[in-house]
Amino acid sequence: xxxxxxxxxAVAEFRRLSxxxxxxQAHGRYFSCSFLWDMEEKTFLFRMHRGKIEELVVDPGPLExxxxxxxxxxxxxxxxxxxxxxxxxxxxxxxTFRRDMRLEGDLLVLMQNLRCVTRQIxxxxxxxxxx
Amino acid sequence: MPTQTEISPVxxxxxxxxxxxxxxxxxxxxxxxxxxxVCQHTAGCHNHQWMGLLEDPEFTRDYRIIAYDLARHGKxxxxxxxxxxxxxxxxxxxxxxAFIVAFCDALGLEEPIFMGSxxxxxxxxxxxxxxxxxxxxxxxxxxxxxxxxxxxxxWQHPHxxxxxxxxxxxWDLMAPQSPEHDRWRTWFYYSQGSEAFRGDLYFYSVDHDLxxxxxxxxxxxxxxxxxxxxxxxxxxxEAGRRTAEQIPGAEFIEMTEIGHFPMxxxxxxxxxxxxxxxxxxxxxxxxxxASAPRPRSPGAQVRRR
Numbered sequence: 284x285x286x287x288x289x290x291x292x293a294v295a296e297f298r299r300l301s302x303x304x305x306x307x308q309a310h311g312r313y314f315s316c317s318f319l320w321d322m323e324e325k326t327f328l329f330r331m332h333r334g335k336i337e338e339l340v341v342d343p344g345p346l347e348x349x350x351x352x353x354x355x356x357x358x359x360x361x362x363x364x365x366x367x368x369x370x371x372x373x374x375x376x377x378x379t380f381r382r383d384m385r386l387e388g389d390l391l392v393l394m395q396n397l398r399c400v401t402r403q404i405x406x407x408x409x410x411x412x413x414x
Numbered sequence: 415m416p417t418q419t420e421i422s423p424v425x426x427x428x429x430x431x432x433x434x435x436x437x438x439x440x441x442x443x444x445x446x447x448x449x450x451x452v453c454q455h456t457a458g459c460h461n462h463q464w465m466g467l468l469e470d471p472e473f474t475r476d477y478r479i480i481a482y483d484l485a486r487h488g489k490x491x492x493x494x495x496x497x498x499x500x501x502x503x504x505x506x507x508x509x510x511x512a513f514i515v516a517f518c519d520a521l522g523l524e525e526p527i528f529m530g531s532x533x534x535x536x537x538x539x540x541x542x543x544x545x546x547x548x549x550x551x552x553x554x555x556x557x558x559x560x561x562x563x564x565x566x567x568x569w570q571h572p573h574x575x576x577x578x579x580x581x582x583x584x585w586d587l588m589a590p591q592s593p594e595h596d597r598w599r600t601w602f603y604y605s606q607g608s609e610a611f612r613g614d615l616y617f618y619s620v621d622h623d624l625x626x627x628x629x630x631x632x633x634x635x636x637x638x639x640x641x642x643x644x645x646x647x648x649x650x651x652e653a654g655r656r657t658a659e660q661i662p663g664a665e666f667i668e669m670t671e672i673g674h675f676p677m678x679x680x681x682x683x684x685x686x687x688x689x690x691x692x693x694x695x696x697x698x699x700x701x702x703x704a705s706a707p708r709p710r711s712p713g714a715q716v717r718r719r
Contacts, residue, residue, distance in 0.1 A: 367590050370644045374586025377647035380563065394574040397582040408590070 290325065290413060294339060297410045302335050306402045310334075314399040316392050319343070321354035322414040334399065351388035353404075357414045359383055363404065364412030375404060424468045426489075431516045434509060436496050440517055441489035442482035446474030449550070449701065450523045451692075453481040454514070454530030454537065456556075456675060457618055458569075458580055458611025459603050460488025463531075466681025467688070477692075480526075482517055484510075486610040503613030507621050510537050511544055518548070527695060529688075531555035532648070532674060533618040539638070539657070543627065546636035551695040553688075555641045556674045558653040559628050559660065565619040569612040576608035587674035589645035592683075600678045624657075633663035637698040639691040640666045645673035665694050 301307060307314065311334030320327040328347055330338040340347065353375055359382055362372035371381040378384035386393060393400060407413065424445045431438050443461050445468045453464045464481035467473060483490035492498040514537065518526055528549050530538045535557025542552045569580055581604035588597045604611075631638060638661055642654030651668045658666035669676060669687045676684035695701070 370589075370650070371647055373590050373645060374647075376583065376586040377645070380647045381650065390568075391571065391573055394568050394571065394579050397574075398578055401582050401585055 290341060293410050293413050294327070294341060297406060297413070298336050298339055300406050300409060301403055304402065304406065307399050308334055310402075311396075311399045314396050316351075316396055317349040318388075318393070318400070319349045319352040319354075320360075320413075321352055322360040323355070323357040324414045325357075327413065329403075331396075331399075349388065350392040351386065351390060353384065353386060355382070355384040360407075360414055361412040364407045364410070366408050368408065374401065422469060423474070424465070428489075429517070429520050430494075431513075431520045433513045433516045436493035438485045438493055438513070439491055440482055440485065440520075442480055442517075442521075443468055444478065444480045445469065446477050446479045448476045448478055450521075450526035451477040451479050452514075452518060452523065452526045452528050453479065453677075454484070454528070454534030455481070455487065456532040456534060457614035458487070458607035460607065462488070462603055463600070463675065463678040465678075467677060467685070470681075470685060472685070473688070473692075477527075480521070480523075484610075484614075485513065486613075487607055503610065504616040505533075505614050505621070507537070507540050507617060510617055511540050514541065515545060515548060525550040527551045527553065527692075529553035529555060530557075531677060532557070533614050533622075535640075535649075536561060536618060536622045539624055539628070539631070540622065542631045542633075542636045542638050542661075543624065546632050549636055550699055551637040551639065553639050553641065553691050553695070555676060556643060556646050556649050556654070557640060557657065558649040559624040559657045561622065561649050561653070562619050564648060565612070565615045567612070569608060569615070577605040580608040580611045581605040584674070587646060587648065588679045589643065589671055589673040591671040592673065592680040596679050596681070600675050603678070628657060628660035629662065631661045631664070633661060633698075637695055638664040639694050640664060641669055641676070641687055641691055642666070643669045643672040643674060643676050645671075648674060665691075667691060 314334045315332050317330045326342055328340040328343040362368055371377045379386055424443050426443050428439050428441050455461050455463045460483045461481035468479050486492050528538050528541055535554035538552040538554035541549055570576055581601045584604050640654050640658045642651045655666050658664040672680050672683050
């Protein structure tokens with residue numbers, strides 16, 4: 284388990300990486316939506332606007348709205364945060380088909396932004412686990 | 415691999431075939447001489463997936479490698495003489511098998527080895543079951559007796575960019591170790607085939623169902639060597655192994671650090687495993703050039719029943 288300071292620093296690093304990522308900036312001109320990463324021990328609410336993280340809220344309140352959610356156990360998310368993830372922890376499709384990940388909410392929004400969301404989750408391989 | 419100033423030895427051709435009353439002009443790439451090795455691309459894709467193999471002299475020395483585009487893919491058009499736009503495209507096992515046999519007949523191929531990946535791997539199992547004397551052997555790559563769950567409406571949803579959804583939906587089927595450039599090339603191929611992808615997956619996830627029938631495959635007439643990558647979330651190694659265990663005499667090779675598109679996401683790594691598979695086929699069928707030491711083999715474990 285990470286401490287609050289660790290989380291804050293990892294979140295700051297994640298924001299910096301995402302907002303400066305060439306792939307996201309190349310594909311994300313219309314990447315504007317909101318989504319939740321539910322890591323069991325912590326949750327992260329992203330509000331994206333034209334490819335940039337407008338807001339990243341750690342442990343948002345219960346009535347915060349978002350388009351879709353990616354949920355899994357903390358252990359699964361920690362596996363996503365390895366530099367080279369093991370099989371079935373290497374993407375949201377893999378972990379949804381074969382592990383405990385769940386995709387919930389308006390999945391059309393996920394599909395509309397699939398390339399950028401996929402890339403963002405892969406940035407965890409650089410930052411390390413957020414929980 | 416050729417440099418930018420070299421002309422590839424791979425050549426492209428068109429052949430017209432008739433399948434179940436419909437005429438198709440089929441595009442295929444080929445290179446090499448010797449034992450024909452017919453290669454099927456994955457669903458929603460095209461024959462560029464096999465360019466690494468087509469240009470590899472280690473294989474083209476002994477094999478005539480032929481990689482075709484299935485109708486509605488790449489440079490193979492939909493049927494020439496039917497109003498195909500008036501019905502939803504759903505590929506069936508019957509049609510798929512008939513198409514491949516007609517293509518091999520049109521080229522006059524005698525006892526080709528058939529290799530396909532994903533929905534091409536599943537049809538390889540169908541060919542072994544239905545036409546064991548037409549093919550010298552089959553190499554199903556990323557195949558299983560049953561592969562449910564991918565016949566999805568997301569591939570053609572009008573509110574999402576289908577090219578992006580198809581290409582990025584299959585992204586996770588590739589291993590993180592595979593070279594980034596080759597993964598992106600595979601992604602690019604997938605941005606080109608979205609209109610056929612969903613219909614292909616009708617075969618892959620619905621019409622192809624050999625549960626309880628794999629035992630009918632006669633490997634004494636048509637040897638089966640299955641290859642599956644560890645990062646394939648659709649037909650993971652346990653699915654390939656489970657399938658091979660139901661086929662008396664079948665071989666199964668698990669490929670590590672590679673995924674569902676081994677021939678295009680990381681051809682050099684795939685080549686070692688393919689060499690093992692072809693050597694097994696050669697031994698099983700008495701072909702002359704079997705089993706010289708192969709330095710590129712990554713040392714896969716071979717399981718034989």
